[in-house]
Amino acid sequence: MKQSEIKEASTAELQEAxxxxxxxxxELKMAHTISPLENPIQLRSQKRGIARIATELTNREVQ
Known part of the structure; x- marks a missing residue:
């Protein structure tokens, strides 16, 4: 998800995402362990996406 999509989404949608x-x-980590991924950068981008969503949820809880 893009940052603009994250800010517009509801809290329930963010938790589901x-x-x-x-x-x-x-699943990507398991697949990479078994045989190397064609594009291992997917792992990094997926982890960053998780962090973006988690950060937005934390910000909403604080406010």
Missing amino acids: LADSRKAYT
């Missing part, structure tokens, strides 16, 4: 992203990241 976070769960989906974490699941996808775990």
Whole structure:
């Protein structure tokens, strides 16, 4: 998700997206462990996406 999409999404949508992203990241890590990914940068971008969503959720809880 892009940052603008994250800011516009509701809290419930963000929590669902976070769960989906974490699941996808775990699957990518497992696939990379078994045989190297064609594009290992996917792992980094997926992890950064998770961090963006988690940060936005934390900011909303604080406010």
